[in-house]
Amino acid sequence: MKTAIVLLPGLNRDRDMISAIRTISGQEPLTVWQTETEIPAGVDLVIVPGGFSFGDYLRCGAIGARMPVMRAVADAAGRGVRVLGVCNGFQMLLEAGLLPGVLMRNASLNFVCRSVKLEVTNADTVFTRRYRQGQMIDCPVAHHDGNYFADAETLARLKGENRVVFRYADGTNPNGSADDIAGIVNAEGNVLGMMPHPENLIEDAHGGTDGRPLFEGALDLVAA
Numbered sequence: 209m210k211t212a213i214v215l216l217p218g219l220n221r222d223r224d225m226i227s228a229i230r231t232i233s234g235q236e237p238l239t240v241w242q243t244e245t246e247i248p249a250g251v252d253l254v255i256v257p258g259g260f261s262f263g264d265y266l267r268c269g270a271i272g273a274r275m276p277v278m279r280a281v282a283d284a285a286g287r288g289v290r291v292l293g294v295c296n297g298f299q300m301l302l303e304a305g306l307l308p309g310v311l312m313r314n315a316s317l318n319f320v321c322r323s324v325k326l327e328v329t330n331a332d333t334v335f336t337r338r339y340r341q342g343q344m345i346d347c348p349v350a351h352h353d354g355n356y357f358a359d360a361e362t363l364a365r366l367k368g369e370n371r372v373v374f375r376y377a378d379g380t381n382p383n384g385s386a387d388d389i390a391g392i393v394n395a396e397g398n399v400l401g402m403m404p405h406p407e408n409l410i411e412d413a414h415g416g417t418d419g420r421p422l423f424e425g426a427l428d429l430v431a432a
């Protein structure tokens with residue numbers, strides 16, 4: 209499996225992603241700068257990491273989503289390449305129209321940085337197949353615009369098509385997200401967007417490894 213990590217100015221979780229991929233797969237991911245118009249041939253997994261692309265000006269992810277590389281990401285997704293967007297990456301996937309809905313300001317109006325509980329509500333995707341259906345995992349969040357919203361019809365479709373893969377559980381919803389939504393996939397199941405940061409929980413030094421199975425699934429690695 210070959211991984212490419214998208215780089216835009218203002219992101220700050222790209223090194224965390226690079227480190228996670230290196231640690232888990234033993235392979236060095238490629239990086240693709242925002243002005244690139246193609247995802248290199250042979251890439252199986254594209255990651256849009258978190259941070260503050262373009263300083264969160266206008267709306268989180270709004271400017272980044274309109275950079276050339278995001279059209280290349282959309283093309284790759286259309287070819288079936290796996291795409292993972294985390295936090296600001298999720299915001300960009302929504303702004304680019306690869307996933308439905310929006311992420312509004314947290315209900316508390318505060319930046320929230322803490323660990324939450326997630327329920328794996330769909331373990332039947334390439335990203336979540338190393339978890340058990342209904343498994344409860346820990347995962348950190350760090351954002352001020354993570355309040356997922358979509359109209360009633362879209363929420364019903366996401367639920368009906370089993371496209372909500374992670375929900376905040378045990379009353380830990382940190383942002384007011386509709387239906388406790390923490391992560392969703394596209395209809396084809398090859399694009400996942402999520403607010404929590406699985407890349408920050410993959411080795412013991414992080415205080416836990418609950419994020420690791422997500423990458424093992426996405427990278428076609430057998431669970432340890």
Ligand SMILES: NC(=O)CC[C@H](N)C(=O)O
Binds near residue numbers: 261294296353
């Ligand atoms: N960690 C992140 O990616 C944060 C995303 C965005 N800047 C927000 O605060 O909502």
